[in-house]
Amino acid sequence: MTQLNLPLTSLSRETQRGAIYEWLYLRGEEGGTDAEIQAALTLPGDTERPRRGELQAMGMIVDSGRKRRTQFNRLATIWIAK
Secondary structure, three states, X not given: OOOOXXXXXXOOXXXXXXXXHHHHHHHHHHOEOHHHHHHHHOOOHHHHHHHHHHHHHOOOEXXXXXXXXXXXXXXXXXXXXX
């Protein structure tokens, strides 16, 4: 998994949303789970999940209908860019 070492937590909501969207867009149909987005962009969950929710509400990303196992063996939604 590609990790971007950017201090995104100090950036604006718009910039954080843009980084999440771009990462998902570049991943194509492989998409990403919340945990994968958080790891790749070094964002804590309480920052990433609201931005991902905003992108979903804006119609820019969608639930792929697929799930992937997390490191804790739970099923997680795979998000993809539209």
